Amino acid sequence: MTEETYMGVPRNKIxxxxxxxxxxxxxxxxxxxxxxxxxxxxxxxxxxxxxxxVANPDNCVVFCRSCRKVCAPEALGFPSKPEVLNIIKKTRENSEEWKTIRS
Ligand code: SF4
Ligand code: SF4
Known part of the structure; x- marks a missing residue:
């Protein structure tokens, strides 16, 4: 895997x-x-x-879209960046909340 975490969130949750x-x-x-x-x-x-x-989706660098430029038929799509950012934010908030509850 390229990155284990991104912005403190496990890569496999993104x-x-x-x-x-x-x-x-x-x-x-x-x-x-x-x-x-x-x-x-x-x-x-x-x-x-x-x-x-897509054999190893979690190896993809978060928010990279570079391979799109080599695909002439425009066959590669990506999720919505704002939506994924939202998921990252929510996951971080939930993990902060969890830490507060436990402490
Ligand atoms: S080149 Fe494409 S598949 Fe590779 S990391 Fe960037 S977006 Fe992901
Ligand atoms: S046409 Fe298919 S194999 Fe070729 S670059 Fe695009 S996605 Fe990749």
């Missing part, structure tokens, strides 16, 4: 990663550019189905 729109993804005709581009091993290949998969 829903940020690319989402493949299979209606648009053409697998770059067998040479997936997004997979080659991302240095964090987020993407993988389903060898049986011969298609791109």
């Amino acid at each position: 829903p940020w990663c690319p989402v493949v729109n299979y209606a648009k993804c053409n697998f770059c005709e067998g040479d997936p550019q997004c997979l080659k581009f991302c240095p964090h091993g987020v993407f993988g290949i389903d060898e049986k189905e011969k298609k791109l998969i």
